[in-house]
Amino acid sequence: MNILRALFLLIVIAGGLFLYAYSGRYNIAATVPHTEAVERLLSQARDKSIEFHSSGISTPPLDDPSLVEKGFGHYDNMCSGCHGSPGTEPAAxxxxxxxxxxxxxGQLMPRETFWVVKHGIKMTGMPEFGSTHTDDEM
Ligand code: HEC
Incomplete structure (x- = not known):
């Protein structure tokens, strides 16, 4: 009986969430912040997804000065317009x-940054560069 009740409750909650989403009441405008709970859920899902999907990637040595110089140029061309750079603010x-x-x-592992750059992040402004760049370039 308890299982049936729990199942009924789950169906009611899922149905309620579906109706709410379908009603259009949730405001997806970029000008309106998410509620704290939605913000926390989405950020957690993003961080865990990046962690999970990048876990098998092995990192080549990254301290070669010629790589650093190449990376600087790529960052300046492709990333700084959105993410800013030392002395400039990220885009609003x-x-x-x-x-x-x-x-x-520095808060991300290099393999996590690589995975994000290669695949992008759904439903955000973060594009994927994997279809236009080689792994070495990224
Ligand atoms: C058109 C704007 C845009 C461009 C260009 C862009 N990004 Fe992003 N990027 C974003 C946005 C917006 C986010 C935030 C996504 C989120 O919070 O879920 C993001 C997130 C990220 C993250 C995840 C940060 C974290 O703490 O989880 C990394 C790493 C990243 N970008 C690296 C890059 C690199 C490297 C480049 C250039 C190769 C680049 N991005 C180009 C908009 C951009």
Whole structure:
């Protein structure tokens, strides 16, 4: 009996969420922040997804100065317009906003950054570069 009740409750909750989504009442405007609960859920899902999908990637040595120089040029061309650079702010108007990578990039493992750059992030302004760049370039 308890299982039936739990099942009924689940169906009611799922139905309610579906109706709410279908009603159009949830405001997807970039100008309106998510509620705290939705924000937390989406951020957690993003972080866990990046962690999970990048876990098998092995990182080549990244301290070769010629790689650093090449990476600098690529970053300047393709990333700084959104993410800013030391001395410039990230672009405004995005929700979620592009993080200032000059300050935050160290919070991700290199393999996580690589995975994000290769695949992009759904329903954000973060594009994928895997279809236009080789793994070495990224
Ligand atoms: C058109 C704007 C745009 C461009 C160009 C862009 N990004 Fe992003 N990027 C974003 C946005 C917006 C997010 C935030 C996504 C989120 O919070 O879920 C993001 C997120 C990221 C993240 C994840 C950060 C984190 O803490 O989870 C990384 C890493 C990243 N970008 C790297 C890059 C690199 C490297 C480039 C250039 C090769 C680049 N991005 C180009 C808009 C952009």
């Amino acid at each position: 108007g995005f929700n979620p906003p592009p993080p200032a990578l000059a300050e935050t990039a």
